[in-house]
Amino acid sequence: MATAYQNLSEYDFNSVPDGSEMTVGIVVAEWNKHITEKLLEGACNTLEKHGVKAENIYVKRVPGSFELTFGAKRMAETKDVDAVIVLGCVVRGDTPHFDYVCSGVTQGVTELNLMYDIPFIFGLLTTDTMQQSEDRAGGKYGNKGDEAAVTALKMVNFSA
Numbered sequence: 001m002a003t004a005y006q007n008l009s010e011y012d013f014n015s016v017p018d019g020s021e022m023t024v025g026i027v028v029a030e031w032n033k034h035i036t037e038k039l040l041e042g043a044c045n046t047l048e049k050h051g052v053k054a055e056n057i058y059v060k061r062v063p064g065s066f067e068l069t070f071g072a073k074r075m076a077e078t079k080d081v082d083a084v085i086v087l088g089c090v091v092r093g094d095t096p097h098f099d100y101v102c103s104g105v106t107q108g109v110t111e112l113n114l115m116y117d118i119p120f121i122f123g124l125l126t127t128d129t130m131q132q133s134e135d136r137a138g139g140k141y142g143n144k145g146d147e148a149a150v151t152a153l154k155m156v157n158f159s160a
Contacts (some may be wrong), residue, residue, distance in 0.1 A: 011146075018050065018051045019156075023082050024052055024085065025081040026040060026060075027059075027072045028060075028087040029062055029089065030064070035133045036087055038138045041138075043085055045146075052153075065090050069112060076118060083119045090124065092128045092129075121155065125144055
């Protein structure tokens with residue numbers, strides 16, 4: 001969680017496993033693209049920094065965050081990946097839509113983790129304001145994409 005006490009992009013580099021033999025799928029939502037593309041950039045840069053070859057990072061886009069779970073499921077079924085990262089951004093509005101989308105994606109990613117033998121990483125920003133999203137997509141609280149990539153590498157190693 002990004003707070004004044006924890007930056008999403010700060011971690012012990014040496015605690016992250018080598019990814020040179022790993023293949024990672026990333027499913028990213030197109031909705032709030034100015035945020036999600038920054039999350040994607042952070043995830044890819046972090047994966048490569050830890051040895052994952054660019055050609056071993058598969059990226060697919062879905063229209064919105066609610067579609068992330070279906071995209072992640074299809075990624076796991078059609079690509080030989082060691083982990084799947086989902087990246088999206090949902091900003092609270094004036095209707096309960098936010099609650100339904102966030103709940104659905106959370107439940108969907110949890111179910112995928114139980115159904116498959118690979119980790120599915122939750123990289124969904126769920127914020128009250130667009131400023132909070134910007135702060136967590138390369139802003140003052142780091143980049144959730146970095147955190148998701150580190151989590152993927154650690155969980156692949158955990159699964160090994």
